[in-house]
Amino acid sequence: MKLLNTFLLNLKKNITHVSSEFSTTPLITMKANQQVYIENKYTIQSFTSDKITLLYKEGMIQITGEKLMITTLYPEEMTLQGLIKQIQFHPLK
Numbered sequence: 001m002k003l004l005n006t007f008l009l010n011l012k013k014n015i016t017h018v019s020s021e022f023s024t025t026p027l028i029t030m031k032a033n034q035q036v037y038i039e040n041k042y043t044i045q046s047f048t049s050d051k052i053t054l055l056y057k058e059g060m061i062q063i064t065g066e067k068l069m070i071t072t073l074y075p076e077e078m079t080l081q082g083l084i085k086q087i088q089f090h091p092l093k
Contacts, residue, residue, distance in 0.1 A: 024057045036080045059091040
């Protein structure tokens, strides 16, 4: 029983650590190559119809494509539509 309690306690600590890391990292969900849904904390650094650059705590994300449009924009979520060609992650060093 003691071994099980120790295991469960360690599991809870690890889950808490992982979930707190993910709460600051943007969560990106794609629908084929036509739509990108982005959640969590980020800042739009630049936006054109062929490229969007987002900054977040750990780095930068660049999304390139054609006819890109922001169709939904809230403080911590955004939907981007168009022909998505590439998503690049540039972590801080």
